[in-house]
Amino acid sequence: MNTPTWAVELDHVTKEFRGSVAVRDISLKIADGEFFSLLGPSGCGKTTLLRMIAGFENPSSGDIYIEGVLMGETPANRRDVNTVFQSYALFPHMSVAENVAFGLHMKNINKADIATRVKQALDMVQLGAFGDRRPKQLSGGQQQRVALARALINEPEVLLLDEPLAALDLKLRKEMQLELKSIQQRLGITFIFVTHDQEEALTMSDRIAVMELGKVLQVGQPTEIYERPKTRFVADFIGECNFIDGTVLAVENGAVTLETDGGVRVVGTGMFPVAAGDHAVLAVRPEKVRLVEGQQPQGTNVFAAIVERVAYIGSDTRIIVRLPDGSPFDVWEANTVSTLDPNQYYTAGDPVYVTWATQNSLILER
Amino acid sequence: MAKILADKRIETKHGRSRPVAKRHMPWGTWALTLNAIFVYTFLYVPIIVLVLFSFNAAKVGSQWQGFTLQWYNELFADARLGDALWTSLKIAGSSTLIATTIGTLAALALEKRGWWGRKTFDTALYLPVIIPDVVMAVSLLGFFTLAFRQFQALIGLNLAMGLWTVIISHVAFNISFVTVVVGTSLANFDRRLEEAAADLGATPWQTFWRIKFPLIGPGVLGGALLSFTLSLDDFVVTFFTRGPGVNTLTTEVYGRIKKSISPEINAISSLMLLASTTLVVTSLWMQRRRQG
Numbered sequence: 293m294n295t296p297t298w299a300v301e302l303d304h305v306t307k308e309f310r311g312s313v314a315v316r317d318i319s320l321k322i323a324d325g326e327f328f329s330l331l332g333p334s335g336c337g338k339t340t341l342l343r344m345i346a347g348f349e350n351p352s353s354g355d356i357y358i359e360g361v362l363m364g365e366t367p368a369n370r371r372d373v374n375t376v377f378q379s380y381a382l383f384p385h386m387s388v389a390e391n392v393a394f395g396l397h398m399k400n401i402n403k404a405d406i407a408t409r410v411k412q413a414l415d416m417v418q419l420g421a422f423g424d425r426r427p428k429q430l431s432g433g434q435q436q437r438v439a440l441a442r443a444l445i446n447e448p449e450v451l452l453l454d455e456p457l458a459a460l461d462l463k464l465r466k467e468m469q470l471e472l473k474s475i476q477q478r479l480g481i482t483f484i485f486v487t488h489d490q491e492e493a494l495t496m497s498d499r500i501a502v503m504e505l506g507k508v509l510q511v512g513q514p515t516e517i518y519e520r521p522k523t524r525f526v527a528d529f530i531g532e533c534n535f536i537d538g539t540v541l542a543v544e545n546g547a548v549t550l551e552t553d554g555g556v557r558v559v560g561t562g563m564f565p566v567a568a569g570d571h572a573v574l575a576v577r578p579e580k581v582r583l584v585e586g587q588q589p590q591g592t593n594v595f596a597a598i599v600e601r602v603a604y605i606g607s608d609t610r611i612i613v614r615l616p617d618g619s620p621f622d623v624w625e626a627n628t629v630s631t632l633d634p635n636q637y638y639t640a641g642d643p644v645y646v647t648w649a650t651q652n653s654l655i656l657e658r
Numbered sequence: 659m660a661k662i663l664a665d666k667r668i669e670t671k672h673g674r675s676r677p678v679a680k681r682h683m684p685w686g687t688w689a690l691t692l693n694a695i696f697v698y699t700f701l702y703v704p705i706i707v708l709v710l711f712s713f714n715a716a717k718v719g720s721q722w723q724g725f726t727l728q729w730y731n732e733l734f735a736d737a738r739l740g741d742a743l744w745t746s747l748k749i750a751g752s753s754t755l756i757a758t759t760i761g762t763l764a765a766l767a768l769e770k771r772g773w774w775g776r777k778t779f780d781t782a783l784y785l786p787v788i789i790p791d792v793v794m795a796v797s798l799l800g801f802f803t804l805a806f807r808q809f810q811a812l813i814g815l816n817l818a819m820g821l822w823t824v825i826i827s828h829v830a831f832n833i834s835f836v837t838v839v840v841g842t843s844l845a846n847f848d849r850r851l852e853e854a855a856a857d858l859g860a861t862p863w864q865t866f867w868r869i870k871f872p873l874i875g876p877g878v879l880g881g882a883l884l885s886f887t888l889s890l891d892d893f894v895v896t897f898f899t900r901g902p903g904v905n906t907l908t909t910e911v912y913g914r915i916k917k918s919i920s921p922e923i924n925a926i927s928s929l930m931l932l933a934s935t936t937l938v939v940t941s942l943w944m945q946r947r948r949q950g
Contacts, residue, residue, distance in 0.1 A: 348853055368856040381854035385872050394868075398859035446858065 297360050299324045299450050299482035300345060307506075307622035309338050314340040317354070322450075322484060322499075327476050329485045329493040332503035338486045341503075342452050345484065347371045359449050369398075373450040374443035378458055380435045382427035388438050389414070389423035395446040413441040416475070424483040428482065433464045444475070450482045455491065469495055490530045494518060500609040502526050522563065524656050527575045534581070534621050536574040537658060540566050548655040550574055559592045560653035576653035578622035583611065583638070584645040592650060597621065598644040611638055613646055621646060688855065702901035705931065712924035729925040742910040749821065749896070749906060752891035753828035758882040760829070761836025769844045770835070786834040798827045802899065820901035827899040828889045835888060836881035839945060843877025876944045883941035887934050 300322040307315040315337040322328045330338040336580075343349045343355060347368035356363045358371060365400065374395070382391050389410050395405045414420050417437035427435055436456060443451055457465045473496050476483045487493050493500050494514040501511045502525075510522045521527035536558055538550030548562040550572055576592045588594065597613035600620065604627075611623045623646065631637065638644070701753075712730070716723040733739060768780050786794060802823055809815045847870065855865040893908035900909065907930060914923055 346853075346857060348856075368853065369859050369861055373855070375857045377850060377854060379848075379850055381848070381850040383851060383854070383869060394855070394860075395858035398864065442858070575702075 297324060298322060298357065299326065299359060300484065301357040301360075302341075302345075303355040303357070304358060305341070305344065305351045307337070307344060307349060310351045313506050315344070315351075318506075318507065318508050319354075320501060320511065322482060323479045324482055326481045327485065327496055327498045329487060329497040329500045330503060331487055331490060331493040331500050331530075333488055336503040336505050337506040338488075339454055341484050342375075342454055342484065344449070346375050346452050347375055359533055372448055373452055374446050374448040375452045375454065376436075376439045376443050376456045378455045380427075380439040382435055382438055384427055384440070386426075387423065388419065388425050388427060388430070391427065392423075392442045392445055394442065399446075402407065409445055413445040414635055416444070417441045423579045432459055433468065436460065436468065439442065440472075440475075444479065444481070448481065450484060451476075453483060453485045455486055455488070457487075458489075465492070472496065494530070502529065504529075506518050508645055520563065521575070521654070521656070524573055524575065524658070527654070528654065532578050532622055532624075533575050534578060536576075536619075538572065538574065540568050540570045540572055540655075542568060548572065548649055550655065552617070556595070556617065558653070559591075559650045560655045561651055562655045564655075564657055566655065571658045572655050573658045575656050576648050578610070578624040579608075579626070580652040581621070581623045581646055581648045583623055584647060585642070588645055589647050591647070594649050595621075595646045595652065599638045599644055601640060602638050604637065609637060611658070613644060615646070677933055708924050709928045709931070712921060714921060714924075718918075730929075731744040732922055733925050733929075736922075738905075738906075739910060742905045742907045745904060746823070746890055746906040746908070749824050749828055752885050753825050753832055753889050754882050754886045757829045757832035757836050757885050758824075758878065759832045761881060761885075762840050762878050764833065764837045765840035765844055768841060781836050783834050784790050786831045787838065790893040791892075792829060795827075795895045798830065798895065799898045818901055819899065821904050823899045823901060824904060824906075825898050827895050828892065831892075831895065832885040832888060836878075839881035839884060840874065840877050841943065843874045843880075876877065880945035881935050881942045883944065887937040887941065890937075891930070891934055917937045 298321045300320075302318050302320045304311065305315060306476075307320045318337075318341065323580050326522070330341060332338050337526065340349060344351055345358070347363070347366060347370075350365050352364050363371065366398055383394065386394070392413050393410045395407050395633040396409060401409075410423070411420065414423055415417055417440055419434060419441065422430065422434065422438075427438060430438065436459075439456070439533065456472075469492060472483070481587060485493070494517070497514055499511060499513055500517050502509045502517060504525055510517060510526050512520075517526065518530055527533045528535075536550070536552060538558065541549040541551045541557065543549075543562060543566060546562050547559055548566055549557055549559050551557050558574050560576070566572055575654060597615050599611055600614045601612040603610040607628070608624045608626055611625065613621050613623060710722075711720075713725050713727070714722055715726040715728070764783070764801045768776060768783075770776075802819060808818055851869050851873070852865050855869045856862075860868065891908065893912060896904075896906055897909055897912070900906075905913070907926065911923055911926055914920065
C-alpha cells in the first residue's frame with residue numbers, strides 16, 4: 293500500500309440546477325475508515341454533495357472517485373455505497389426484516405445466508421425482536437436503527453448519512469451519536485455524515501468540512517475547526533464567538549494589535565498574513581473570556597463593562613456584558629463551585645472588567 | 659351583541675349570575691337546512707320507491723298489494739336478460755382491462771417531471787370526465803363512421819359497428835378516470851423510496867415491481883373497479899356506438915321501458931343499483947386503504 297487509497301475523492305466537483313449553483317468546485321479526499329462530516333447551514337450544498345456521491349445526481353463538472361474508481365454517470369444501484377436517509381425511507385409495505393434483507397435480495401444471495409445476516413444486523417442495532425413488525429409500528433428512533441441496519445447489511449465501502457438524527461429528540465440523539473460512532477469504529481467503514489448541528493459534528497467526526505454557499509471553507513479535525521477557524525463564518529457557525537472589528541496597528545511575533553474605530557486596542561494571534569493598515573477582525577470565544585470584579589487587571593485586552601443580562605444554565609452561567617462603545621459581549625463562566633449564595637453570581641448592572649489572553653483570541657480576515 | 663349578552667342572565671349553581679348569548683338560528687341556516695332536505699328528498703325518494711315497488715305484488719298500477727319476490731324469480735328465468743347481462747360483463751371486463759393498463763401507464767408518464775407537454779396532457783385528460791355523455795357518444799359515432807369510410811376507401815376493408823366499437827368507446831372514457839385515480843395514488847407515493855431501492859442495488863425494473871407498484875396497487879385496483887362500474891352503468895355511449903344485436907343491461911331496460919314500466923324493470927334496476935353501489939364503495943375503500 294504505497295499509494296494511499298481514498299474512500300472517496302472529489303475532484304473539482306460543481307453542480308448547477310437551472311442556473312443556480314448548489315456546489316462550487318469542491319475538491320476533497322476522504323480516507324478509508326474515516327468519520328467525515330459535511331457541516332453547514334441548510335442550503336449550503338452539503339446534501340447535494342452527498343447525493344452526487346450516492347449517484348442520485350450527476351456533477352455538472354468534475355469527477356467523483358469511490359475507492360479509486362471513477363464514477364462518471366454510474367447509477368446509484370451500481371455504486372458500492374449505501375445511504376441512510378433523513379426521512380429513513382423505509383418500505384412501508386414490507387416488514388422490518390424484509391426491509392433489512394432488501395439489499396441482499398437484490399444481490400441474489402441465498403435465503404439461508406440472508407436470514408442469518410438479517411438477524412445479525414438487527415441484533416447489532418438492538419432490534420432483534422422486531423423483525424416481523426411493520427416500520428409504522430416502530431418509534432422514530434427504532435425506524436432510524438432499521439434504516440441503519442438496512443444500509444450496513446450490504447457492507448458498503450462508504451456509508452452516507454443525510455442528517456439521520458435530525459428527527460430524534462435530544463436525549464435519543466445523543467445516544468445514537470455514541471452508538472453510530474461505536475458501530476463505525478467496530479466495522480471500520482467510511483462514514484460521510486451530513487449535518488447542520490455543529491455539536492454533533494464535533495462529537496462524532498474525525499474530520500469536518502465546513503460548507504457555505506456551495507463551497508468548502510475549511511477542512512480539519514474538530515479541534516482545528518473550533519480552536520483555529522480560518523474565517524469569520526467558520527468561527528461564527530461553530531460554537532459562539534465574539535468579534536471586534538478594527539485596523540491593524542502593529543504585528544509582532546505573531547501577535548497582531550488592532551485598533552477599533554472607537555480607538556480601543558486589542559491584541560490577538562494572527563491567523564493570516566497581515567500588515568499595518570489592513571482591516572481585520574478579532575475573534576474570541578465566550579468561554580475563553582474572564583470577568584474580574586473590583587481592581588482593574590493588568591495587561592492587554594482589558595475592558596471596563598457593565599453586566600447586562602445573566603442566564604444561569606446549570607453547568608455554566610452565560611453573561612452578556614456591554615462594552616464602553618455599547619457593543620454586547622458574551623462571557624461564559626463554568627460553575628465550578630456549588631453554592632446558593634447570590635453574591636457568587638453576577639446580576640445585571642454589576643460593573644466588571646472583561647479580559648482574555650492574547651493566545652486565546654484570533655485575528656481573522658474581515 | 660353586547661346588548662344581548664347584558665340583557666339575558668342566568669343564575670349559576672353558585673348563585674352568581676352570568677351573561678348568556680341568546681340562541682337563535684339565522685334565516686340563512688334555515689334556508690340551507692330546508693334546501694338540504696329537498697335535495698335528499700329528490701335524490702332518494704324515487705330510488706326508494708323503485709326498490710319498494712320491485713317487491714310489490716301488483717302487476718300494474720301504483721297500489722301496494724303485498725310483498726313478493728316473484729319479479730326477481732322471473733328475472734332470473736329470463737334468458738334475454740341473461741344474455742344482456744353477459745354482454746354487459748364482457749364489455750365492462752375487457753374495457754376495464756384495457757383502460758386500466760393504458761390509464762396506469764399514462765399516469766406514470768404524466769408523473770415524470772420536466773417534459774414540455776405535461777400540464778396540457780394532464781388537463782386534456784379531464785375532458786371525458788366533464789364532457790356530457792351524449793357529446794362523447796356522438797363524437798365517437800362520428801369518429802367510427804369517418805374511420806370506416808376511410809378504411810373502405812383506402813384498403814377496401816368493410817368494417818361495421820359491433821361489440822368491439824362499444825368496447826373501444828368505453829375504453830376511451832374509462833382511461834381518464836383510471837388516470838385520475840392512479841395519479842392521486844402516485845401523488846401520495848414517496849419518491850424517496852425509489853431512491854432508497856436504487857441505493858440498495860435495485861434496478862429501475864426491480865424498483866418498479868417491488869416498491870412502486872405494490873404501493874400504488876390499491877389505486878390501480880380502485881381505478882379498475884370505478885372503470886368497471888362506469889362501463890356497466892353506461893347507457894348513452896353504448897346506445898350510440900353499438901352494432902345491431904348488441905344489447906346490454908341498460909339498453910335492454912331502455913327497450914322494455916318503451917312499452918311499460920313493469921315490476922320486472924324495477925327489479926333489474928334495483929339489482930343494478932346494488933351492484934354499482936357495492937363496486938363504488940369497494941373502489942373508494944381500496945383507494946383510501948393505506949399500506950402497512
